[in-house]
Amino acid sequence: MREGISGFTLLPVSTSASLVGMFVFLSLMRWWRHAGHREVLGFRVPVPGRWTLLSGLCSAAIIGTTTLAYTLPGASIVFMMLLMRGGVLVLAPVVDVISGRRVRWPSWVALGLSFGAVAVAAGSSVSPTLTLLAAADVGVYLAAYFFRLRAMSHLAKSGEREVSIRYFVEEQMVATPVLVGTLAVLALLGGEGMCGELRAGFTEALSRGHLFTEVSVGLLSQGTGIFGALILLDGRENAFCVPVNRASSVLAGVLATGLLSVTLGQPGAGALELVGAALVVAAMAVLAVPSVMAARRRAAAPPVAPIARP
Template sequence: MNGKASAFPIEGYVALYLLAYLPNVIITKLVTSTPHAGLGRPLTGLETLPASLIISTVLTYLFIWWSGWHRDANGVQVAGARIPIPTRYTFLSGIGTAMVLFTVPLSFTFEGVSIPFIQLLMRGDILIIAPLVDIAFGRKVRWWSWTALVMVLAALAIAIGDRGGFNLPPLAILTVVLYTIGYFIRLAVMTKVSKSGDPASVRKYFVEEKVFALPLSVAMLAAISAVGFGDQSGQLGWGFVSVWTDPVILPLFGIGFTLTVVSVFAIIILLDPRENAYCVPLERAASLIAGVGGALILAWVWGLPHPRTGELIGAGILIVAIALLSLAPRLSQRARAARAESV
């Protein structure tokens, strides 16, 4: 990512994002669905997430140092070393990102709630927010973005209707609410300060946001567990302490590693200079497809519940939406170029 603009297309980053997200979904669901040898039951999200988030924090800090991205960030000198710190805007975005960081993997762990359904539910409200943020900041929303938005909302409606309603446990409802608030905060800040297309601004934003958001996400998770919200609470000790000497730490490392990779590709996609109503559906639809693909693999290979028909129909609609988002801008550019040449 050197120079003013990256030659690698945004759809390529979306493909890499999807490939990294798929194993994250599979490992997370397996760890929270397979009985643990010592406990005699599957681990809950509040038992697995602390270690995976801490691992992701360490790996992200190592990436920031190894890649040199920290040089583009705002920083202060401490004992002869330059330490990246957020600006007021990336600080605010970090709060929103912290909410997203722990709610997304937590959403994969609820018993009786399929991965495709919870993903469709969490992404639907975000896709409503995206064009509204564009309009609020005076950015043009093109017809193909509105069309893709309608298609994704239709997929959401089909999945909810096929399931017969929401029927979510309290902690799942809290997860959806915190995710939506966090994503809105993050998207609003990105639109205001960093959707310029400059690779240096992407690196700066990633570093300043993550150095604050990752430890905050761990603290938020600890707070939810400590206050006793929902029937998954009270597992703070095992999730933060006992897990480090348990064999399950190996798959949790895999979750933390893939989460780190996904976060890098996600920031590149979301900070693309095009409108949010283009970038957000592209990134969100890719994560939905990874969720559905992961659910199918889990059903075929490990015998977990198969996705419902409505969820698969919704995934098909999303594939069409992604094709529209990829092809329509290029066809529009060619049409404008042809008209210009004919004048």
């Protein structure tokens, strides 16, 4: 590429690829049958419930704001990732308390480390001309995650596989279709600025010359969305599931920044950003302690002899 493209121009192709990836995944897994169904014109079609509809709308906002966050000119990938990932880490125990779930001590320790990561990220240098745009993007992202985690806690985090799959299918069947439809409507409005860039994203997809890369962005984004959602739907508290979900993303951001620095001469990750990323990873390590200790206790426990029957 001789020059970059804006995040709004990238969204139409990437989200359309995510939409296709979602339908292919659910079809290959044969999970459509787990969704709620209704009769429409003589056909049984899958339909979301009230909570999964809300969660799907929030997921659509998360997909859009995540893509934009990584394409803001002058904004470090690691900086934006720390604000977004660290913010969700902070939200997790808050949602647990509201939902009446017990938060264990490792989760509170992880919360403290997450606060440190966000504080470190706030000390990084960011272009002041983009502060408002970056803040708005992160704000929408975190608000969407709050309502999404609240909906999951209310309906799906029961530990029952069928319940989790049903929630996952109904949420996914809402998220990307709503996002693609919203982008299409805005593109039809045309004009300058965001709407014009969205229209160019749809109409100039072939002429830009890097369609494969844009499609790959969407498919990989959908892949992280699939596995990330399945982790969040685990029956344990959000203060456990969210850090497990987030830490890998932070590591990916640091790695991506390093690769861009080596291969394309882009600015690398700064010292503060690396410290913030390390704090997020430390939070995940703390959360792993109870599971590791429990596994060791089970391994050390003597086998239980079978009870002889007369």
